Amino acid sequence: MLRIGVVSDSHHRFLHVAAMRERCGQLDWLLHAGDHLADAARIAGDLGVDPAHVRAVAGNCDFPLTEPDELLLELEQVRLLLVHGHRHGVKSGPQRLLYRARELGVRVAIFGHTHIPFLEEAHGVLLLNPGSLSMPRRYGDPPSCAVLEVEGGRVVARYVFLRDDHA
Numbered sequence: 001m002l003r004i005g006v007v008s009d010s011h012h013r014f015l016h017v018a019a020m021r022e023r024c025g026q027l028d029w030l031l032h033a034g035d036h037l038a039d040a041a042r043i044a045g046d047l048g049v050d051p052a053h054v055r056a057v058a059g060n061c062d063f064p065l066t067e068p069d070e071l072l073l074e075l076e077q078v079r080l081l082l083v084h085g086h087r088h089g090v091k092s093g094p095q096r097l098l099y100r101a102r103e104l105g106v107r108v109a110i111f112g113h114t115h116i117p118f119l120e121e122a123h124g125v126l127l128l129n130p131g132s133l134s135m136p137r138r139y140g141d142p143p144s145c146a147v148l149e150v151e152g153g154r155v156v157a158r159y160v161f162l163r164d165d166h167a
Contacts, residue, residue: 008112034059
């Protein structure tokens, strides 16, 4: 089984990475859904994730754009789409991202941009936003990330809140 850490919108703030390490346990991969995607290497290092198992996409705050803003991966027979979401209008809802995911035949579509955790299955696609590692948008929400467990085509996802009142 692969355990995949998913983060987004870290914005050069690393205060909650230690809590992520504690609450998520050992991770095999790290996916960063943009907005300061360069943070992915440091976060992965702090979590003990092999640098070869780190992927990140560009968000609307990533300049200059050196990485793609859309990435397809296949891990343990599960096809994943990693985007930031700003080009898919996710602040208005996940519909355009869902259409793109179905067009590409993916099982999981990971996005960020809203800074709000989201986990929903629609038309055979698991839509996952880990929220923000550093700057949650809704009042009272803690910083968050997500963990995907993938094995033999099966996927289990969960949020991980990084403050005690949402443990």
